[in-house]
Amino acid sequence: MKFRCEKNVLQEGISIVQKAITGKSTLPVLQGIYIKTLGNEIILTGSDIDLSIETKLSAQVIEHGSLVVDSRLFGEIIKKLPNDTIEITTSENNSLEIICQRSVFNLNHMSADDFPNLPQINENMIFSVSQKILKNMIKSTIFAIAQDETRPILTGILFEIKEKKLNLVALDGYRLALKNENVDNDNNLNAVIPGKTLSEVAKILVEEDETVNITFTPNHILFSLGKTKIISRLLEGEFIKYNSIIPEEYKLKITAKRTSLLECIERASLVAKEGNTNLIKFEIEEDNLVITSNSQLGKVREELNIILQGQPLQIAFNSKYLIDVLKIMEEDEIVMQLTSSVSPCIVKNKDNDNCTYLILPVRLLGN
């Protein structure tokens, strides 16, 4: 194998495929990047079996071939080389030579035969969405996935296409995040994608209108972004019927400035960290919200102007769940829909109905 390629092009490709390389695998070949020439391009692939990422780069291919090279070392070397053309050549004894200006590296490489084959996916059932929108949808829901593996399906995000809407849903037993966008697609389908995959996908997606094409198979999802393909296995099992969890009715509604409410809750939670309870209390009064918290560290009282429709209520929350939601929302004003001090609270934008957050209150003694 022999090819020449620009340093910055190669470095960018490496940084993309490295997102699939966890370094946790005991299989040495999975700590490597698979490099293969194809026509006037080279293909780089990184994989941890569950998640695989491949990307194509322009190169001047002189002799075709393939190999696997240690991801960390290869990445560090390419990063430190001057911004110029790099020549990469294999020689005998599994040796790889990297030449750039007056730098010459000789590394051992692994055999391409040991690298796992990627699942073959026919890109026939495609639906498209702008990268910027998908990136935002992932960010708006991923914080609510379950962190423990007690119910593995909850460590993923539900991708659901229904009635020309794409819904992303995450929930962990204490809260739920639902984000939706209109899509021009008549299919009805759903699949649960591991949170880890989507967290890496979100890093690769750009904040631009370029589209990402998505293909589902029974066991995998493929994201195609121009020269880069991301393939992840799906989580097995049925996702929770989230629609039945979200209450359709409510008894009172608060409208509040999002950042003001966030700041009050963040301050109130400073004394609530003791013992990790994060417990804060809301006293919802007419036109006024009083947030209090206390612990052995001290106590705090915050007041905020709101608009209340309905009767006053007292309710308590884990502040972390509210902070997560208010930080990720984008509109200036939000609404909270409540029924009682033990019923779920719904948080939405005041105007744009493209997200629904559900948070369970903390039941206090005496409620």
Next chain:
Amino acid sequence: MKFRCEKNVLQEGISIVQKAITGKSTLPVLQGIYIKTLGNEIILTGSDIDLSIETKLSAQVIEHGSLVVDSRLFGEIIKKLPNDTIEITTSENNSLEIICQRSVFNLNHMSADDFPNLPQINENMIFSVSQKILKNMIKSTIFAIAQDETRPILTGILFEIKEKKLNLVALDGYRLALKNENVDNDNNLNAVIPGKTLSEVAKILVEEDETVNITFTPNHILFSLGKTKIISRLLEGEFIKYNSIIPEEYKLKITAKRTSLLECIERASLVAKEGNTNLIKFEIEEDNLVITSNSQLGKVREELNIILQGQPLQIAFNSKYLIDVLKIMEEDEIVMQLTSSVSPCIVKNKDNDNCTYLILPVRLLGN
């Protein structure tokens, strides 16, 4: 005690004195900030006994008093409050009230009586230096202090005033860093200041021409920077006679571009990390420096144009020591002065004779 003070002023003061609060003390009062009113100012103090920092802030003092409040919690609260006037009042039962707009915090505070007294230092033996210069001198030497406590004196930096020069010296048995500046002072003195102190001092010093006044006592050093005073104990014992270590003569001299040499060494060290030896070899030839390294990861060969005065030489180094030095130096061109493959190597600026770095080579089998 009762005072009003602007949030940003108080926040800046807290962040300064927190640099002395390590949080490692088992004495709860040393995890606190001592606050005392004085005229129309408040004084904040943080201390871990070895190092104490106090700073004065303008405030509207309504009732004089003093107290100690938990540094982390108090700092977080002030940081999260709105950018407005903050009112702080003590009430009965060691309670402290913090009010800003519609936020009210009540915290417990500790008694000011338990806070250790700072050493009394008469600011009579003053010498002054620009903050920018001192900050730079500390940064230029501190990396060479000993990391282990086998010889405690080497965990500090020697401050030496001699013949109208201020010399800062650090050494750890493998390398030495000496930085000097002309000062207008006829004293001759020396003291060894703990590295930890100087690392915090460097963070507080600004990149400006404002001066810092320095006072020595037999056991302490005082840095006065306008409203802020930093007091540190000195390390006990005699520093190593560094002048006798630095060779005055050499047999060959290399002149090289600093950043090019640094980049070559950084690349060469990528394969040298195996087993943490960081071993790189220099083959110094006429007008050419070849740097090589190898390990079970692979091998590398780098070439660089240099100017050599003297005979060719082969010598080996721990790349980390060279990288530390070349990163901190500022001139475009540096010189290396060498005598043999087992003699110390001196690195200096080509032009400005304000620093001297000594690095011991690694002795190779057969040398």
